[in-house]
Amino acid sequence: MIDFSILTKYSDFYMKGLGNVIEACLIAMAGSFVLGTIIAVFRIAPMRWLNAIGALYVEVIRNIPLLMVVYGFYLLPPVFGMSAVDGFKSGTLGLIVYTASYIAEAVRAGILAVPKGQTEAARASGLTYIQTMRYIVLPQAIRIVIPPIGNQFLNIVKNSAILGVIAGFDLMYYADKISSDTFQYFSPYLFVALLYLVLTIPISFGVKYLERKFSKAR
Amino acid sequence: MDFAGAFAWDNVVFILKGLLVTLEVALISIVLSFVIGCILAIVQYAKIPVLSHIVATWVEIIRNLPLLLLIMFTYIALPDIGIKLDPFVSTVVALTVFESAMLAEIVRGGLRSIEKGQIEAARSSGLTYVQTLWHIVLPQALRSMVPPTVSQFISLLKDTSLATAIALPELVHNMSIVKSQNVNYTLPAFLLATMLYLIVNFALSIVSRRLELRRA
Amino acid sequence: MVKSFKRMSVLSLVAVFMVVLALAGCGNSQTPAPAAGGDKSAPKAEAPKTDAAQPAAAGGLDEIKKRGKLVVGVKYDTFLFGFKNPSSGQVEGFDVDMAKAIAKKIFGDESKLELKEVTSNTRIPMLQKGDIDAIIATMTITDERKQQVDFTDVYFKAGQALLVKKGSPIKSIADIKKGVKVLGAKGSTSVKNIAQKAPDATILEFNNYQDAFAALKAGQGDALTTDNAILYGMAKQDPNYQVVGGIFTDEPYGIAVKKGNTDLQKTINDLLKEMKQDGSYDKMYEKWIGEKPSK
Numbered sequence: 001m002i003d004f005s006i007l008t009k010y011s012d013f014y015m016k017g018l019g020n021v022i023e024a025c026l027i028a029m030a031g032s033f034v035l036g037t038i039i040a041v042f043r044i045a046p047m048r049w050l051n052a053i054g055a056l057y058v059e060v061i062r063n064i065p066l067l068m069v070v071y072g073f074y075l076l077p078p079v080f081g082m083s084a085v086d087g088f089k090s091g092t093l094g095l096i097v098y099t100a101s102y103i104a105e106a107v108r109a110g111i112l113a114v115p116k117g118q119t120e121a122a123r124a125s126g127l128t129y130i131q132t133m134r135y136i137v138l139p140q141a142i143r144i145v146i147p148p149i150g151n152q153f154l155n156i157v158k159n160s161a162i163l164g165v166i167a168g169f170d171l172m173y174y175a176d177k178i179s180s181d182t183f184q185y186f187s188p189y190l191f192v193a194l195l196y197l198v199l200t201i202p203i204s205f206g207v208k209y210l211e212r213k214f215s216k217a218r
Numbered sequence: 219m220d221f222a223g224a225f226a227w228d229n230v231v232f233i234l235k236g237l238l239v240t241l242e243v244a245l246i247s248i249v250l251s252f253v254i255g256c257i258l259a260i261v262q263y264a265k266i267p268v269l270s271h272i273v274a275t276w277v278e279i280i281r282n283l284p285l286l287l288l289i290m291f292t293y294i295a296l297p298d299i300g301i302k303l304d305p306f307v308s309t310v311v312a313l314t315v316f317e318s319a320m321l322a323e324i325v326r327g328g329l330r331s332i333e334k335g336q337i338e339a340a341r342s343s344g345l346t347y348v349q350t351l352w353h354i355v356l357p358q359a360l361r362s363m364v365p366p367t368v369s370q371f372i373s374l375l376k377d378t379s380l381a382t383a384i385a386l387p388e389l390v391h392n393m394s395i396v397k398s399q400n401v402n403y404t405l406p407a408f409l410l411a412t413m414l415y416l417i418v419n420f421a422l423s424i425v426s427r428r429l430e431l432r433r434a
Numbered sequence: 435m436v437k438s439f440k441r442m443s444v445l446s447l448v449a450v451f452m453v454v455l456a457l458a459g460c461g462n463s464q465t466p467a468p469a470a471g472g473d474k475s476a477p478k479a480e481a482p483k484t485d486a487a488q489p490a491a492a493g494g495l496d497e498i499k500k501r502g503k504l505v506v507g508v509k510y511d512t513f514l515f516g517f518k519n520p521s522s523g524q525v526e527g528f529d530v531d532m533a534k535a536i537a538k539k540i541f542g543d544e545s546k547l548e549l550k551e552v553t554s555n556t557r558i559p560m561l562q563k564g565d566i567d568a569i570i571a572t573m574t575i576t577d578e579r580k581q582q583v584d585f586t587d588v589y590f591k592a593g594q595a596l597l598v599k600k601g602s603p604i605k606s607i608a609d610i611k612k613g614v615k616v617l618g619a620k621g622s623t624s625v626k627n628i629a630q631k632a633p634d635a636t637i638l639e640f641n642n643y644q645d646a647f648a649a650l651k652a653g654q655g656d657a658l659t660t661d662n663a664i665l666y667g668m669a670k671q672d673p674n675y676q677v678v679g680g681i682f683t684d685e686p687y688g689i690a691v692k693k694g695n696t697d698l699q700k701t702i703n704d705l706l707k708e709m710k711q712d713g714s715y716d717k718m719y720e721k722w723i724g725e726k727p728s729k
Binding site: 078079164165176179180181183185 | 555558559562563581582640648693
Binding site for chain 3: 226228229231232290293294297382383384385387392394395396398399400401402
């Protein structure tokens with residue numbers, strides 16, 4: 001039932017797919033963390049219009065499917081006369097924009113968990129708003145938000161399979177190709193599932209470990 | 219851009235029909251995954267020797283796989299071992315397997331939030347284990363689980379879009395057909411589909427917030 | 435704490451076990467797989483092996499006749515070829531008419547046809563599994579795909595052509611001279627071809643054809659080049675533009691049948707010849723493409 005010879009015969013394809021998945025995920029993790037943090041700061045900044053932009057971003061992006069966000073990068077640029085984006089890039093960009101909305105909420109919760117008194121004290125002692133954020137609030141918030149962000153990174157790895165829908169040369173894409181070449185479907189897809197687990201299980205354990213560690217510390 | 223052409227009555231109706239399929243698949247799947255998720259969580263909670271470990275492992279594996287992989291696997295790989303399903307059933311099966319594992323974690327969290335003292339009191343007052351679960355633990359756990367379950371439903375509704383890869387005639391699929399008629403239809407069709415997702419999901423999150431408020 | 439640690443260890447054991455299994459598979463690729471779930475392995479026999487030397491067309495034309503209908507995989511979102519019309523709900527196009535013609539050839543009745551929607555993710559799996567008898571879905575015949583399926587003769591001569599604004603002085607590839615701006619898709623073979631056939635042209639590269647079409651409309655170039663099937667679709671959308679000069683490359687579309695299904699392949703090839711002789715092919719072509727096929 002399980003044909004292991006496929007794994008050796010097509011190891012090049014599997015490795016290429018795995019490499020592309022890892023690349024897309026690392027870029028998406030860094031990108032969504034930065035963008036998510038910016039949006040979170042927008043949401044709590046002492047400026048109404050920034051709050052509104054942040055809230056709009058989170059509410060809109062969280063309520064539409066990742067596939068639509070990815071399609072936004074894949075289908076729309078040519079409509080506006082810009083050059084189009086290939087499957088790998090639009091998939092990765094979609095992951096960044098989509099995940100940022102979740103990370104923004106996690107970071108916001110973390111920032112709000114830092115007692116208000118500290119912010120007021122910092123402002124009173126002459127720090128600007130940005131300095132207060134940078135040196136007082138964010139370093140503390142980061143610790144609180146690490147587990148939920150870890151969960152979002154786990155989601156990035158799982159969601160990266162979306163690249164397979166738009167020919168992004170990821171593991172799903174190669175599973176399709178290997179299946180068509182071998183006339184077998186069960187084994188090629190099973191091996192891809194295993195490769196995803198090799199990526200996701202360690203992250204999942206890591207997140208659980210951190211959750212326990214930080215909840216004990218408080 | 220040709221909004222008038224893209225939003226011709228027939229095109230709009232066609233996209234709405236896609237939304238209907240999306241809702242149908244999502245509803246069936248959430249009901250099934252809620253029931254199965256509760257069973258998985260109770261089995262884990264009850265610490266039945268071997269079974270609980272098997273279920274825990276199953277839940278952990280499924281939760282760590284991409285949903286798209288499960289959909290493709292159900293539709294394309296299962297026939298290799300003699301199980302043939304059409305796109306609709308494949309999607310429901312894959313979504314149920316995936317979301318029931320996600321819900322199992324939510325339900326387990328709800329169960330664990332019940333104080334041990336209550337269970338002990340119930341047991342010592344003569345209730346059996348099953349009775350305690352059914353009358354004391356579950357009702358309380360269910361109440362605390364409503365908001366996370368609603369947000370899981372929103373995720374599930376969004377996730378149905380992946381089934382466009384196996385030609386399920388849902389919202390994204392029908393949008394793709396409408397937009398393919400004309401380059402100038404791309405943006406209007408895209409915006410309409412996005413708006414429909416937003417409307418449905420906003421409505422759901424408002425319900426979720428209401429429920430949360432009532433509880434507090 | 436202890437409990438969750440136990441659970442984690444069980445899980446990591448399972449994960450390690452799976453990886454070991456996978457690695458073991460790498461080590462001795464020739465050993466047959468462990469017979470897990472032996473009772474369910476029976477239907478697997480239908481999955482053919484890579485070798486083309488398969489027992490002569492198990493379940494070919496005879497099975498289709500016995501079943502009483504032909505099942506064809508088409509796309510629902512390819513304008514002019516396989517397209518589900520939102521107004522009528524009908525699937526229509528060149529590919530669909532081709533499928534009807536095959537059904538008529540086999541049964542004498544074009545309604546003995548079932549269309550199944552395929553996507554580029556599912557079309558080859560569905561054919562290999564026998565869910566559909568043939569794929570008619572703007573599929574270019576390539577050597578790579580010939581390993582996976584058997585192709586009939588060309589049913590649509592796709593190839594590179596030119597799209598220009600009506601009234602443009604450019605009538606064919608010969609008019610692409612120095613200073614003429616040609617729009618194409620970045621890194622595509624169509625750009626390489628035009629650089630070879632019209633070395634004096636200025637080539638502007640875009641990432642895809644939708645983008646290039648927008649640029650053509652904006653007056654950024656004089657002609658757009660890519661597959662004619664795509665260009666005809668654009669010309670239908672905007673009657674101010676037309677395809678000129680025929681094709682100057684060869685990327686033919688074929689109908690795919692399951693490997694070894696030679697009798698269906700032959701039936702379709704015979705039909706294609708007949709249709710080209712009696713003029714019904716030209717009629718069908720004109721109905722969808724809007725002009726006669728170039729000779």
